[in-house]
Structure formats: C-alpha cells, structure tokens
C-alpha cells in the first residue's frame with residue numbers, strides 16, 4: 266500500500282512491537298537532515314495524521330562521530346539550525362539531544378506511539394538503528410529516502426562496475442523518480458515538552474562538543490544548508506550545465522554542481538536534484554544524462570558497494586585481481602616516497618598535486634578529475650599499497666566536507682582498481698590504471714587550476730561565484 270506518496274519498497278519495520286497509544290510520533294532524524302523531499306519525515310507525518318498526533322523530530326548529537334572534526338560539525342550544525350526553523354514553521358518541534366541514539370531514542374520514545382527513522386548505509390549508522398530497534402518499546406520503522414532507487418531493489422549483490430548496475434537502474438528509474446510533497450502534520454507538536462536529559466541548544470552545541478578541532482570550518486567557501494544548496498544548484502543549472510560534458514575533466518573550470526557535501530549531510534535530496542535537472546532535458550539532453558549518470562548511477566553504485574561489502578573501508582575491499590597485482594608490484598622502487606604528514610602538508614615535488622591537496626584543505630572540496638589524480642599519486646608515492654590506502658582514506662575523510670560517505674570509500678577504492686578493469690602492466694601499479702602529470706598537461710589547463718587554487722589561499726575565499734560564498 267502506498268502511504269503519503271511513498272513507495273512501500275522504501276519502508277522497512279525494524280522491530281515487531283505492537284502499537285501503544287502514545288502522545289506523539291517521533292521522527293529520529295539522522296541521515297536526511299532536511300525538510301523537503303524527506304521520505305521518513307513525510308511517512309511520520311502521514312502516520313501521525315492517521316492517529317491525530319503531532320510529530321516530534323529528534324537529532325542525536327555525539328562528540329565521537331567516527332572521523333568527524335570541527336569542519337564537519339560546523340557544516341552540519343549550521344544546516345540543522347535552518348532545518349529546525351523550517352520544521353518549526355510547519356508545527357514540528359525539533360530536539361537536539363546530546364547522546365547516543367541507542368540510549369536517547371528508546372528513552373524518549375516511552376511516550377511515543379511509534380518512531381520513524383531514515384536510512385544510512387555505513388557500519389555505525391546501521392549499528393545505531395539495530396541498537397535502537399532492540400531497546401525500543403513501540404514500533405520502529407525505517408524509510409529509505411537518500412537514494413533515488415531503494416538499494417536492495419536495484420541489486421542483491423555488490424555490483425562489478427557502473428556498466429553492470431546501470432541497466433538495472435535505468436529500468437527502475439521511471440518507477441522511483443517521483444516528486445514528494447512536503448506536508449505539515451495536522452496537529453502541531455510545538456507545545457510538547459519532553460523530559461529530556463542531554464538536550465542541547467543549536468546555538469552553543471559547538472562550544473560544548475569535545476571534538477577534533479584541528480581542521481577549520483570551510484564556511485568561506487561553502488555555506489551549509491538547504492537554501493544554499495538550492496541556490497548553488499540553480500546557478501549550476503542556469504550557467505554551468507551546458508558545459509558539464511566538455512568540462513567534466515577540466516579542473517580549472519567550475520562546471521560541476523558542488524552538491525556532494527549537501528548530499529552527504531542530507532541537506533538536499535538526490536530526488537530533488539534529479540527532478541530539477543530533468544527539466545532541462547530539451548535544452549541540454551547530453552548534459553542531463555551525464556549529470557544523472559553521476560548523481561544516480563555512480564553515487565548509488567557507491568552505496569551498493571558499501572551495502573554489500575562488509576570491509577568497505579579497508580584494503581581488503583579491493584577486488585582480488587587488483588590486490589594481487591598491486592602486491593606483486595609492492596617491492597618496485599618508488600620515484601618519491603612521502604609520509605602521511607608530508608602529504609597532509611601539501612609538501613611534495615609536484616605542484617599539481619600540492620594544488621589539489623590545498624584545494625581540499627582550504628575549501629573542503631576538490632574537482633573530481635583532481636581527486637582521481639590526487640589518489641593515484643598517493644598510491645604511487647606511499648611505501649606500500651596498504652599504507653597508501655590508509656593515508657588516502659585518512660586525508661579524504663579529514664578534509665573533505667563530503668568525506669566519510671559511501672562515495673569516499675568507493676572513490677578511494679577506484680584508485681586501487683575497484684569498479685574498474687585491468688590496464689597495461691606498469692611498475693608500482695601493476696595492471697591498475699595510472700595517471701600522470703604529463704597526462705594532466707595534455708588533457709586540461711592544469712596551470713590555470715594551480716593558479717585558481719593559489720587564489721583561494723591568498724584571499725581565503727573562492728574568488729569565483731560557483732562555491733556560493735556571498
């Protein structure tokens with residue numbers, strides 16, 4: 266049965282508890298940190314309306330979110346501030362609770378009729394949901410809204426490559442890519458008080474967090490929140506989409522959407538982006554297809570990888586052929602060997618690589634083509650492939666605003682051969698694909714890219730419009 270326009274394949278009960286009377290419905294927000302195109306929220310609204318109840322939204326804030334630092338928390342909390350206001354306007358009270366979900370949600374749910382949550386695919390996100398499901402006394406339902414097509418519906422196994430998952434996705438796209446109306450619950454929850462220990466205010470949460478403050482916020486470059494994401498995306502559609510295809514591998518240009526960090530924090534929905542870009546099909550059919558290939562096929566291939574690969578964040582997750590060839594070539598002499606600290610300091614002999622590392626450090630972002638080069642060089646310049654994997658993952662998740670995402674693990678994996686095929690045999694890489702500085706020089710205006718990043722560092726701001734700083 267379809268409820269609130271939500272396909273039943275997105276909805277999974279996480280326990281089998283009977284329905285108590287309850288004073289309200291809880292939406293435990295974790296992955297989808299937004300108001301619009303939020304399937305879990307709309308499902309909660311629908312069930313609350315059926316019971317004549319209000320919807321209370323709870324977000325659990327932890328000091329020890331895996332690998333998160335000040336840069337990530339600043340982006341997230343600022344986005345949540347906007348979301349809390351949006352929810353309030355629709356009559357839904359938002360509580361920020363400092364504590365672990367497995368403890369906080371079952372405690373707060375004692376007065377609830379049921380709890381709805383969204384879906385995350387990483388190990389700890391799954392563990393939290395299991396933990397809540399084990400302890401909670403009312404029905405607990407998960408709604409999958411941060412993918413266009415429900416992951417298990419596309420495939421029941423880790424897919425080999427984009428070419429194997431693409432036809433499966435294309436067959437299902439028409440069914441699942443649909444608008445979702447944002448509806449307010451009939452009954453407001455704004456007057457509801459919860460007996461909460463650990464309630465935190467969005468204003469001072471940041472000062473009270475005991476977190477790694479070693480990486481500064483990147484707010485001069487990318488401002489958080491759904492409003493900003495939409496503004497940036499509108500600009501992309503109006504000014505950049507037409508050159509998306511020719512400039513795809515041109516890092517000196519800014520013809521990409523920069524939506525990855527907003528998608529990572531769930532501040533914008535992939536459904537909303539996909540539907541908006543489709544409106545431009547008549548003018549730019551090729552660009553629309555290319556964008557949907559990245560947003561749906563590549564992004565959801567990464568989620569497929571994480572969903573079906575237990576050790577998705579380790580060297581062991583790389584395909585056997587690639588591990589074998591890399592390990593066979595591990596004794597090969599490296600032209601340069603850098604430690605993780607040298608790399609973090611952007612202190613290599615290669616000005617192109619240093620510029621990429623600086624883009625990442627200063628802005629929290631990097632153009633896709635440079636991410637590929639950046640990763641391949643870490644593999645080339647590390648003492649062993651295993652150490653390269655660890656260093657790459659550490660830098661990726663430390664500096665990128667969109668780090669710690671399924672895309673991070675699939676992107677890193679790609680450097681080592683994941684979702685790719687064997688190429689001609691070379692030193693160090695074996696049959697894993699290489700990238701070279703001379704290739705960059707041939708294929709793009711790499712000096713203009715170095716200059717662009719130099720400008721960021723000098724001015725501490727983007728100096729160009731696409732990053733949305735105002």
Ligand SMILES: Cc1cc2nc3c(=O)[nH]c(=O)nc-3n(C[C@H](O)[C@H](O)[C@H](O)COP(=O)(O)OP(=O)(O)OC[C@H]3O[C@@H](n4cnc5c(N)ncnc54)[C@H](O)[C@@H]3O)c2cc1C
Pocket residue numbers: 521522523524525526528529556559560561563564565567631632633634636637640661665667668669670672673674676677679680
């Ligand atoms: C070594 C390496 C590390 C990476 N680390 C991350 C990471 O930590 N987080 C992250 O989100 N992406 C990562 N990527 C994937 C990709 O580079 C970024 O998603 C993309 O550059 C983001 O820019 P954009 O939003 O302007 O993309 P656009 O070109 O505008 O594409 C729109 C959306 O499609 C998705 N997308 C685009 N390219 C890819 C891709 N190659 N694989 C999967 N999805 C894609 C993203 O969600 C992106 O926001 C990595 C890639 C590599 C090679």
